[in-house]
Amino acid sequence: MKEKARKESQKRKSRLAKIFMSPAILIQFFFGWLPIGMAFAVCLFHYHVLKPEEYVGLANFQDLFADPLTFQVIKNTFIYTGMSLAIFLLPVIVSILLMEMNKSTIRIMMYLWFFPIASTASIVIWKWMYNTEYGLLNSILMSLGLPTLRWLNDPRLVIFCLILPGILMYGPSLIYLATIQSIPDELYEAAELEGAGFWSKVWHITLPRMRPVLAMMLLLSIIGSMSVFSQPWILTHGGPNNASMMVVMRIVNLAIYNMRYGKGTALAIILFAILMVIIIIQRKYFKEDIDR
Amino acid sequence: MIFRGKKVKKLISLIGIVSLVMVTSAMSVFAAERIVIKVPTWGLPEGKDYYKVADTLDIGAAQSLYNVTLYQMLNPNVKIEHMTWDMWSAEAGQKLLAALAAGTAPAFYYTGHIGGQQYAITEGFCADITDYVQDAKDKIVWSVWQDAWRGDRCYGLPAAGMYSRPLAYRVDWFRNAGIFDKKGEPAPSENWTWEDFRNIATKITDPKKKHWGIGIAIGWFWHEVLMSYGVQYMIPDPTGKYTWRGNLNCPESVATGQFIHDLVFKDKCALTGTEFWYGENNNAFKSGKTGMLVGINSTHVTSVNHWKALPEIAEEMRAGKPYQDVVAKYVRLMYPPCLPNSGRYTRNSSRANLFAVNPLMSKEQIEATTDWILWNRQGKGKTWGFINRYLRGLVPYPQVILAYEVDTAGLPPVENYYPENYVKWERKFSSIPRPPSQSTFGLKCSRENEFFSVLDGPQSASISIPDANMKKILDEANKRVNTTVFNYKEKGITSENFKAYYNALKDFMEKNWPDFYKNYWMKIYERDYLPAFK
Numbered sequence: 001m002k003e004k005a006r007k008e009s010q011k012r013k014s015r016l017a018k019i020f021m022s023p024a025i026l027i028q029f030f031f032g033w034l035p036i037g038m039a040f041a042v043c044l045f046h047y048h049v050l051k052p053e054e055y056v057g058l059a060n061f062q063d064l065f066a067d068p069l070t071f072q073v074i075k076n077t078f079i080y081t082g083m084s085l086a087i088f089l090l091p092v093i094v095s096i097l098l099m100e101m102n103k104s105t106i107r108i109m110m111y112l113w114f115f116p117i118a119s120t121a122s123i124v125i126w127k128w129m130y131n132t133e134y135g136l137l138n139s140i141l142m143s144l145g146l147p148t149l150r151w152l153n154d155p156r157l158v159i160f161c162l163i164l165p166g167i168l169m170y171g172p173s174l175i176y177l178a179t180i181q182s183i184p185d186e187l188y189e190a191a192e193l194e195g196a197g198f199w200s201k202v203w204h205i206t207l208p209r210m211r212p213v214l215a216m217m218l219l220l221s222i223i224g225s226m227s228v229f230s231q232p233w234i235l236t237h238g239g240p241n242n243a244s245m246m247v248v249m250r251i252v253n254l255a256i257y258n259m260r261y262g263k264g265t266a267l268a269i270i271l272f273a274i275l276m277v278i279i280i281i282q283r284k285y286f287k288e289d290i291d292r
Numbered sequence: 293m294i295f296r297g298k299k300v301k302k303l304i305s306l307i308g309i310v311s312l313v314m315v316t317s318a319m320s321v322f323a324a325e326r327i328v329i330k331v332p333t334w335g336l337p338e339g340k341d342y343y344k345v346a347d348t349l350d351i352g353a354a355q356s357l358y359n360v361t362l363y364q365m366l367n368p369n370v371k372i373e374h375m376t377w378d379m380w381s382a383e384a385g386q387k388l389l390a391a392l393a394a395g396t397a398p399a400f401y402y403t404g405h406i407g408g409q410q411y412a413i414t415e416g417f418c419a420d421i422t423d424y425v426q427d428a429k430d431k432i433v434w435s436v437w438q439d440a441w442r443g444d445r446c447y448g449l450p451a452a453g454m455y456s457r458p459l460a461y462r463v464d465w466f467r468n469a470g471i472f473d474k475k476g477e478p479a480p481s482e483n484w485t486w487e488d489f490r491n492i493a494t495k496i497t498d499p500k501k502k503h504w505g506i507g508i509a510i511g512w513f514w515h516e517v518l519m520s521y522g523v524q525y526m527i528p529d530p531t532g533k534y535t536w537r538g539n540l541n542c543p544e545s546v547a548t549g550q551f552i553h554d555l556v557f558k559d560k561c562a563l564t565g566t567e568f569w570y571g572e573n574n575n576a577f578k579s580g581k582t583g584m585l586v587g588i589n590s591t592h593v594t595s596v597n598h599w600k601a602l603p604e605i606a607e608e609m610r611a612g613k614p615y616q617d618v619v620a621k622y623v624r625l626m627y628p629p630c631l632p633n634s635g636r637y638t639r640n641s642s643r644a645n646l647f648a649v650n651p652l653m654s655k656e657q658i659e660a661t662t663d664w665i666l667w668n669r670q671g672k673g674k675t676w677g678f679i680n681r682y683l684r685g686l687v688p689y690p691q692v693i694l695a696y697e698v699d700t701a702g703l704p705p706v707e708n709y710y711p712e713n714y715v716k717w718e719r720k721f722s723s724i725p726r727p728p729s730q731s732t733f734g735l736k737c738s739r740e741n742e743f744f745s746v747l748d749g750p751q752s753a754s755i756s757i758p759d760a761n762m763k764k765i766l767d768e769a770n771k772r773v774n775t776t777v778f779n780y781k782e783k784g785i786t787s788e789n790f791k792a793y794y795n796a797l798k799d800f801m802e803k804n805w806p807d808f809y810k811n812y813w814m815k816i817y818e819r820d821y822l823p824a825f826k
Binding site: 048049050051063064066067068069127130131132133134150152153154155158235236237238239240241242244253254256257258259260 | 385386389392393406407411415416417502504510563565566567569651652739741742745748749750752753755756757760765768772775776779
């Protein structure tokens with residue numbers, strides 16, 4: 001009897017769990033999985049808003065692979081991502097250096113770091129800071145007697161210019177600081193008793209303990225950088241001569257402004273495939289388990 | 293008891309049933325007769341709040357309410373509902389497409405943000421309103437209406453005002469630099485060439501004062517220069533395998549790119565950059581950084597507020613001097629430059645924004661919407677619009693040039709409110725003949741938007757890369773266009789369509805611009821168009 005009652009209770013709990021989970025699953029299905037599934041269908045069509053769609057097979061992919069701009073935007077996006085990953089390390093280093101400070105200082109630093117994340121509005125300010133004729137950056141260079149730069153108008157410099165606002169707008173240090181603060185003090189005290197110095201503590205305690213968070217943040221950083229949109233959109237519109245055109249910007253241009261929904265979706269599928277490969281490699285080689 | 297008798301009960305039941313039937317049929321008849329159209333409004337509150345704005349003494353809202361009431365009295369079978377709608381912002385196109393897909397779009401809308409009128413017709417975004425515009429044919433300026441037609445079918449109506457794209461220049465800068473026309477006025481000559489333009493831009497540039505001769509917004513300036521050569525961006529495919537071929541690397545296009553590149557890097561007389569777009573260009577002129585502005589929308593310059601940002605104008609207007617006198621001292625309008633020995637050739641004639649009627653509505657709603665647009669922009673409604681805008685003082689006079697023939701009797705003459713130079717140039721622009729529209733000859737291009745986005749690359753290269761090889765860049769762009777954008781054939785277009793259109797264009801050029809036709813255009817015709825239908 002007891003066994004039956006236990007099974008009944010388990011069934012009831014399982015039913016309740018399903019009921020509570022169903023809104024989240026439905027939202028995930030309709031706004032997450034279904035659009036992804038539909039994208040795989042849309043990329044095979046020439047899609048119209050009011051007229052019936054025309055099946056074109058792989059023609060959208062053929063068009064994309066015949067277009068040198070497709071390879072250029074993928075290359076631009078990889079360069080941007082590579083440079084962003086260098087920045088990814090910056091907050092980690094700063095957070096580790098903050099570790100030795102007292103808690104009130106850390107709190108102030110956290111506020112300061114979070115403060116510039118005002119939104120994309122702050123990117124607009126950068127547009128004027130970069131202006132070659134009357135921008136702040138060139139004024140500083142001139143006042144120092146240095147030659148001015150063409151910033152957003154220089155194809156060799158433009159991607160770096162897009163990364164720069166990211167340094168100030170980068171907020172994950174909060175997550176790193178929270179992770180560092182969650183490491184038990186006893187571990188450091190024991191290490192200090194053994195005669196460990198600052199870098200030794202960082203190498204043997206802090207970094208291994210941060211590994212799961214670093215793994216997740218690295219992944220998010222790669223995904224975020226590969227889908228960058230607002231910086232180039234606001235600052236350069238992809239110029240000069242497509243030197244700062246990124247994959248997502250090209251997708252938006254194709255699907256929204258050129259109304260080539262199928263072709264835009266096909267490029268989104270290509271980006272999806274690239275990201276999946278990166279994620280699989282990252283999951284395979286970047287161990288998250290602290291004890292391994 | 294009164295209701296006890298069987299006959300009485302039967303009678304009551306009968307009366308009940310008859311009343312029910314009568315009420316129901318009256319309701320259904322009423323419902324059937326009231327045609328509801330959702331008219332877009334911008335800048336006014338939504339829903340019921342819309343009707344409260346009359347209490348705020350907002351003349352615009354009151355006039356709008358007056359128009360709705362009057363129209364409904366004249367047409368008791370039509371009910372107009374207001375729908376707040378983003379008609380003009382940069383995101384308006386995306387919102388409209390989403391609304392069309394969801395079936396929630398307003399009764400009519402501007403097609404400029406959804407790929408232009410021709411694309412909108414091709415994609416089925418515009419209802420066929422030919423049957424409802426027959427009476428309006430004599431009352432609408434054909435040159436600005438022709439783009440709303442495909443063959444003999446009509447798919448749109450112009451908004452009320454026409455506009456042109458003149459060149460605005462700083463009179464005081466010209467005077468200080470000693471640039472005068474034959475009459476001794478601080479102005480370029482009427483037949484000035486691009487070379488004259490370049491010399492003037494260099495002359496009025498003063499890096500110390502942070503003054504530049506010209507601002508170059510990506511796209512706009514390129515278009516202005518290229519159009520003066522009389523070429524077209526896309527040409528018919530001479531092989532007949534595809535419909536269109538790109539014309540981005542024609543000699544005129546390369547010369548345009550090189551000219552712009554030289555202004556920026558050789559003459560250093562242009563304020564520009566990849567971040568410098570239409571809005572930034574206008575603002576640079578209005579804040580006194582540039583001395584000439586190419587491609588200004590003339591309806592903007594007719595607003596009293598438009599030039600107020602210029603400190604000199606603001607100061608004098610604050611002192612109470614009349615608008616037309618103050619503005620004329622600082623900013624005047626002019627034709628854009630042309631090629632040497634081309635006569636006064638320009639394609640810069642007046643044009644108008646086009647509205648399409650929502651094709652997802654019923655036939656009755658489409659008819660009612662067309663009638664409402666015509667009445668509101670041409671009939672009694674428009675007359676009230678004049679008075680409203682005049683009273684509000686936002687515009688000294690609603691429009692210098694109108695797309696509709698409207699009875700303006702009793703209103704003060706335009707010259708009372710505008711600088712003489714503005715009225716003169718607006719009238720000149722409106723008298724420029726417009727070439728025949730491709731669409732009236734059944735021609736279309738479904739991928740025009742994608743094509744123009746390819747041009748962004750060369751255009752931004754011309755203003756930002758000091759050692760840019762414009763020929764090479766344009767060759768590559770054109771190759772991209774031909775292999776990835778124009779690699780298809782439009783249905784229903786034959787060489788006969790091309791022949792009819794380009795020959796009509798030839799007749800037009802020969803008749804209206806004989807010098808340009810003889811010295812420039814005939815060669816372009818033989819090179820770009822003739823091979824497709826020879």
